[in-house]
Amino acid sequence: MQHQDSIDQLWRDRSRDWKRTWLWGAFAGLLLLSCILSNPNFDSVFSERRITNLRRFLSEVIPYPIRQGGSVSDTCEWFFAILWEKGFESILVTLAVSILAISIAGVTSFCLSFFSARSLCSRSDRRFFLTRAAGALLRAWFMIVRAIPEYVWAFLAIALLGPGAAPGILALAIHNHGVLGRLGTDLLEDLPAKEAMALRRIGATEAQIAVSTITPLVSGKFLALVLYRWETCLREATVLGLLGISSIGFWVQDSRARNRYDEMIVFIIFVLMIVLVGELVSIVTRSIIRKRYSERIAYREKFTGEISAS
């Protein structure tokens, strides 16, 4: 081939970053090591006993009416009976818990993330030491609260507060407060600095800048983040039922404990339905926002483009 030499030269001259290669190689090696150490005993999973277990399980998954020799309409009746008695209430409880949790988390983290964003709270003046220290403490707080999974928070909250929906809401709200705080901090730190800088030079205080300029810029994106987290909140709210709250997870655990695997599958289908509803809501909201703002966003982009060009 006539160009083989130049191709070889390109390959030899490629940019190589040894530190990056070593780091990612170490990450991949650690993953491989963890696979080996975890000793996945493939034989034991497909042993005789487990296969018979699996066969028994699959036979019990077939809905009860069909096993008794009924028809498809009997199965539908049975399905809707479950939906009416247990499904509706637990679906509504799941939705309510997730909405309350994300509202509390959204409001509190929005207020606090202004104080933890490095671009708003750290300057080299000496009198800003307290603000910087508070910002670092807040970032550490968001980190700690985010590190404990929602299930563990809910376990502790239910043990301390007693059973009911309130500990579940508190647990979800605390964890998502940490998550949204971290996301909001990143959002505030990535804002273009031109507007804030211009206002600072005129002499506005930090609070004035935050309320007048930054809040409008950021609230749209923060709301999008809240909607995104709401979907995760919905999934977690279904699972918190495993701890005793009367959401769908409670009925999943309940039917598993009674060995009624057909009902368990029905409740898992309800979980699927809830999550799909959540995704639908967020897709619809996002398309509405995008449609209304496409022109205005284009107009603003033209402005910021000209500011940065001048």
Added chain:
Amino acid sequence: MTTGPSGCQDEITHFAINRSAGYPQLFQLLREPSMRDSATQLRNSVRKPLGLVFPVLSFFLLLALCSWWYLGLSISQFFPDLNYSSIAKEFLSRALSPAVEFEGEYRGTGWDTVPWKAAKAALFTVQFAGFALTLSIVIGGVLGVLSSQYFCRALAGPQASEQARWKTSNGIVIVSRTVAVALRSIHELIWAVLFLAALGLSNLTAALAIALPYGGILAKVFSEMIDESPRAGGEAILESGGSGLQAVLFGIFPICWPDIAAYLLYRFECAVRSSAVLGFFGLPTLGYYISASFENLYYGEVWTYLYALVFVVALLDLLGRNLRRGIDCAAPRLD
């Protein structure tokens, strides 16, 4: 200075940078008739993006109020009653003094203390999370490539007509996207309950319980990245006779690997948290020791294990952030 929106911006920017001017001069500028239209336009363009936020916010708050009423809550339910509940008082009082020695009758010798046990459990949690993540990369990689429009169109070959490509692609894409959605909609704990009932919980089944939903999520992320990347490299490979798989692996993947790697680091942190939670079901990770110590009422040990969990996740987060700064990725939306 030109008039119109850009002219107005020039004036104001020039004015703001020139620090010797003060407020009165700014207002003077804005009151001039030639500036008025552009000033109004500037003001409108700054105000209106806030327009839809208040309706959505009030809708959400209305829903929250309805939920509050539906659940029949009251503020007192959110705070532990310290007079009535001794569990709350004892638990919260041990927050600053986590256990170093075992609180039961067991007395370890030498290294055998609670922090050492917490460290070993944390190490097992991280190792198990790596295993689950590897499985999920395999599942997610296959599903993601299959559910990307680009790969399925390329499957028909470079000489195929547009219609032939559309026919092959749509079926595969729809089926694999449905599978990915079904996999990722079910929470990993519910998968764990399902596997508990069907297969019994072992290392492999517990890892699969985490890997299946994570594989679905990774499939969605991979397919989006493949479809939204610049296609020049892939087209070149297809035209010189490569297959669709080669086009994706060697043409598109090198462009988007920083984003994929950053997202994988974030997923690893999530996997560590999920495997800690699977401990509540019996897997010997941190969650197992947390629940066991709590049910034995050894609150100091619970705090030790909690601090170990926070430490591990915080360490992984810092490592991830440093690694992400080293590679050149678009600011990923991570939580």
